[in-house]
Amino acid sequence: MPWSSQNGGGRKSGGGGGPWGQGPSGGPHQPDLEELLKRSQDRLKQVMPGGSGLPGPVLFLIAVVGCALVAFFAFTFRVNPDELGVVVRFGKPVRQEPPGLHFRLPYPIEEVRLPKVTRQNIIEVGFRSGMTSRGFPGGVSDRPEESLMLTGDENIVDVDFVVFWRIRDAQQYLFNIQNPEVTVKEVAESAMREVVGQSNIQPILTEARQKTEQAVQKLMQEVLDTYQAGIRIEEVRLQKVDPPTQVIDAFRDVQAARADRERLQNEAQAYASRVLPEARGEAERILQAARGYKEQTVAEATGQTSRFLKVLEEYKKAPDVTRRRMYLETMERVLGGTDKIIIDGKAGQGVVPFLPLDQLQKRKEGAN
Amino acid sequence: MLRALAAVVVVTLGAIAAAAYFALFVVHVNEQAIVLEFGKPVRIISEPGLYWKIPVVQTVDTFDKRILDLDTAEQEVTAADQKRLKVDAFARYRIVDPLLFYQAVRDERSVRSRLSPVIESALRRVLGSATFTDLVRDKREALMKQIAKQVNDEGKEFGLEVVDVRIKRADLPDQNQKNVFDRMRAERQREAAEFRAEGTGAANRIKANADREVTIIKGDATRDAEQTRGEGDAERNRIFADAFNRDPDFFGFYRSMQAYEQGIKPGDTRMLLSPDSEFFRYFSNPSGNVTGQPKR
Numbered sequence: 001m002p003w004s005s006q007n008g009g010g011r012k013s014g015g016g017g018g019p020w021g022q023g024p025s026g027g028p029h030q031p032d033l034e035e036l037l038k039r040s041q042d043r044l045k046q047v048m049p050g051g052s053g054l055p056g057p058v059l060f061l062i063a064v065v066g067c068a069l070v071a072f073f074a075f076t077f078r079v080n081p082d083e084l085g086v087v088v089r090f091g092k093p094v095r096q097e098p099p100g101l102h103f104r105l106p107y108p109i110e111e112v113r114l115p116k117v118t119r120q121n122i123i124e125v126g127f128r129s130g131m132t133s134r135g136f137p138g139g140v141s142d143r144p145e146e147s148l149m150l151t152g153d154e155n156i157v158d159v160d161f162v163v164f165w166r167i168r169d170a171q172q173y174l175f176n177i178q179n180p181e182v183t184v185k186e187v188a189e190s191a192m193r194e195v196v197g198q199s200n201i202q203p204i205l206t207e208a209r210q211k212t213e214q215a216v217q218k219l220m221q222e223v224l225d226t227y228q229a230g231i232r233i234e235e236v237r238l239q240k241v242d243p244p245t246q247v248i249d250a251f252r253d254v255q256a257a258r259a260d261r262e263r264l265q266n267e268a269q270a271y272a273s274r275v276l277p278e279a280r281g282e283a284e285r286i287l288q289a290a291r292g293y294k295e296q297t298v299a300e301a302t303g304q305t306s307r308f309l310k311v312l313e314e315y316k317k318a319p320d321v322t323r324r325r326m327y328l329e330t331m332e333r334v335l336g337g338t339d340k341i342i343i344d345g346k347a348g349q350g351v352v353p354f355l356p357l358d359q360l361q362k363r364k365e366g367a368n
Numbered sequence: 369m370l371r372a373l374a375a376v377v378v379v380t381l382g383a384i385a386a387a388a389y390f391a392l393f394v395v396h397v398n399e400q401a402i403v404l405e406f407g408k409p410v411r412i413i414s415e416p417g418l419y420w421k422i423p424v425v426q427t428v429d430t431f432d433k434r435i436l437d438l439d440t441a442e443q444e445v446t447a448a449d450q451k452r453l454k455v456d457a458f459a460r461y462r463i464v465d466p467l468l469f470y471q472a473v474r475d476e477r478s479v480r481s482r483l484s485p486v487i488e489s490a491l492r493r494v495l496g497s498a499t500f501t502d503l504v505r506d507k508r509e510a511l512m513k514q515i516a517k518q519v520n521d522e523g524k525e526f527g528l529e530v531v532d533v534r535i536k537r538a539d540l541p542d543q544n545q546k547n548v549f550d551r552m553r554a555e556r557q558r559e560a561a562e563f564r565a566e567g568t569g570a571a572n573r574i575k576a577n578a579d580r581e582v583t584i585i586k587g588d589a590t591r592d593a594e595q596t597r598g599e600g601d602a603e604r605n606r607i608f609a610d611a612f613n614r615d616p617d618f619f620g621f622y623r624s625m626q627a628y629e630q631g632i633k634p635g636d637t638r639m640l641l642s643p644d645s646e647f648f649r650y651f652s653n654p655s656g657n658v659t660g661q662p663k664r
Contacts, residue, residue, distance in 0.1 A: 018441070021581055024657040025393035030442075034393070037581050075460075088396065088397065090394050090417050090418040091395050091396035091397055091399070091416035092395045092416040092417055093397055093416055096476045103655050106393075145537075146537075148502050148539065148545075149537070149539065150538065150539060150540065152501075152504065152506075154500075154501075155503070155552050156540075156545065156548055156549070157551070174398070175396075175398040175433075175434060176395045176398075176434055176435060177435045177460075178432065178434045178436045178437055179436075179437050180437060182437055182439075183437065183460070184435075186439065186458045186534070186536055187534070189536050189537065190458075190534040190535060190536045191534070193536070193537060193538065194508050194509070195413045195557060196506040197508060197538075198503050198505050198508075199484070201552075207642075219553075222533065226531065226532065227435050227460060227531060227532070228435075229435075231376045243552070244408045244549065246546075246553075247549050247552045247556065250553040250556035250557055250560075251561045253554055253556065253557070254556050254559050254560045254563065256561035257559070257561070257562075257563035257564050257567075258563050258573055260563065260564050260567050261564060261566050261567030261570070261641075262567070263567070264564075264567035264568055264570065264571040265567060265570045265574065266570055267571060268571035268572070268573075268574035268575050268578075269574055270568065271574070271575055271578060272574050272575065272577065272578035272581075273581070275578050275582055276578055276582065276585070278582075279581070279585040279586055280585055280590070282586060283585045283586055283588065283589030284589070284594045285498075286586070286587050286589040286590055286592075287592055287593050287596070288596050290592070290594070290595075290596035291592065291596055293596070293597050293599070293600055294596045294597060294599055294600025296600075296602070297597075297600040297603070298602060298603045298604060298605045298607065300604070301603065301604035301605075301608055302607055303608040304608070305607050305608060305610070305611035305612075306611075308611055308612065308619070308622060309611055309614070309621065312614060312615055312618055312622075315566065315615075315618055316615075319618075321615070323621060325620070326621070326625055327621075327625065327646070327647075328647070330628055331623040334628050334629055334631055335639070335641075335647070336634070337633070337634020337635060338584055338632060338634060338635075338637040338638065338639050339637070339638040339639070340638070340639050340641055341638070341639070341640050341641070342640075342642070342643050342648075343640060343641070343642060343643075344639045346413065347443030353520045
């Protein structure tokens with residue numbers, strides 16, 4: 001039982017007070033002490049023959065200082081900045097001390113536990129990042145047996161996540177549960193599977209990440225609170241949420257198909273945005289051509305009429321002469337360029353004139 | 369004299385220390401203890417503090433008071449709908465009756481061998497009457513509570529309180545897992561095909577719309593163009609009519625002259641003429657008043 005550790009293999013040998021931790025300078029101890037010193041002096045003499053022993057008062061002083069040191073360590077303890085000192089007196093937690101140097105009664109009466117309450121602890125589920133305690137980033141190794149889980153629609157997802165937790169209540173943490181790390185991890189796995197099991201695969205892979213994280217955090221906290229573990233789950237963070245490697249190609253193909261769908265639509269849009277302006281241009285061309293035709297037509301008509309009107313004006317001054325002149329001029333031009341056969345009606349009366357039209361034609365062609 | 373006194377004091381202190389060492393013991397806040405007198409339990413201590421016992425005659429056994437772990441081995445269970453599942457559960461328990469625990473189990477190391485079968489049979493019992501989807505999705509929480517309750521009932525015989533039994537993992541056996549993977553793959557392939565078809569469909573729709581619009585635009589343009597042309601023609605007619613109405617007779621003549629000139633091209637026409645037409649008025653008669661008076 002605890003007593004023995006002080007008297008036997010205690011960290012500071014001998015000198016200090018009795019088991020009750022009374023002052024080190026009690027009168028009755030002196031003979032013992034003297035004897036002890038004498039013995040060590042003898043040993044010193046053996047080591048350095050001829051060396052004279054130190055005078056008695058000096059030895060006494062050394063002894064007193066030694067005892068004071070031992071007492072100092074027995075009666076005080078140190079709490080580091082990341083720790084909380086929980087003082088247990090005869091098994092009962094009696095007080096908690098912040099970082100710094102504090103008084104305590106020596107070992108068998110009071111013990112001190114120093115949980116690291118400010119430290120954020122990390123638990124990895126589904127993978128091990130291989131971050132050693134020295135901080136070397138090792139390779140990430142996957143743990144499929146932890147990370148593969150069933151979804152509500154009987155699919156399987158590969159989920160890696162980390163849990164950040166902190167000690168909320170040092171006393172509960174120290175004295176209520178046996179194995180906090182293991183407990184957090186098992187609760188985390190259980191909670192994640194429960195939450196994932198209630199959802200379908202698609203939301204988990206895409207938009208429901210945050211919801212999942214929050215649900216797992218809440219569930220973990222509830223379970224740990226029923227254990228009164230004194231642990232606060234600060235964050236659950238999903239790292240990798242993927243389809244299992246066995247089917248990931250099919251999932252990637254879905255992504256590719258989605259991209260294809262976009263691409264086809266974009267191409268069609270591109271076609272539309274090329275063809276429509278072209279058509280509008282074409283339409284404009286047609287309209288402009290029509291407008292041109294209209295203007296041309298009107299202009300021609302105007303031209304022709306104004307020519308006619310000019311002629312008419314002159315004609316009115318001398319209608320007969322003009323008319324005849326125009327007739328003759330026109331006929332001159334018309335008849336000038338055509339083949340003509342003139343038949344005098346009176347000369348040929350009673351005779352049916354024979355006109356071999358095809359021969360005439362040939363002759364003309366031959367002439368040409 | 370002084371030395372003798374000192375010796376007495378030392379011996380007395382030593383005796384006290386020895387007595388304290390053998391007679392006193394501490395029960396920590398996370399422990400509970402039973403005091404045995406030659407094997408017969410005489411006291412149960414559940415509060416932390418400093419306690420005494422009669423040395424040699426009485427011995428103390430301490431037990432953990434914290435919540436303890438028990439992780440069971442993975443086991444395959446068959447759900448009510450004949451689907452098989454690999455289930456890995458863990459339990460959290462504490463020793464509430466140290467005496468009963470001492471009698472039934474003796475020490476913590478033996479708990480595993482005593483409690484594991486209880487948990488396993490409770491798992492089989494409860495999960496055997498639930499369906500696969502109940503376990504995975506719908507009633508997991510309730511099923512776990514049911515299991516915990518059954519285990520707790522049996523655990524009482526060992527002086528244990530089972531705080532919680534949770535299903536850590538409930539996965540498919542490898543063969544079924546492969547089937548699920550196949551199904552997932554097929555579903556994704558179908559989805560991918562659907563996406564591509566949707567893409568093609570949408571693209572066709574967009575193109576068809578564009579083509580239709582093109583046709584409409586061109587049609588509208590043609591319509592407007594024809595209208596414009598018509599307007600042009602109408603304008604032309606109006607202009608002509610305006611002008612020609614001033615002297616229809618002369619217009620007839622004038623236009624005829626133009627038409628003759630346009631219509632009878634040199635080289636492609638052969639004419640049979642009678643010399644008594646107006647053109648030949650002076651052909652045989654220089655005075656010009658024989659036959660053909662010009663028609664007025």
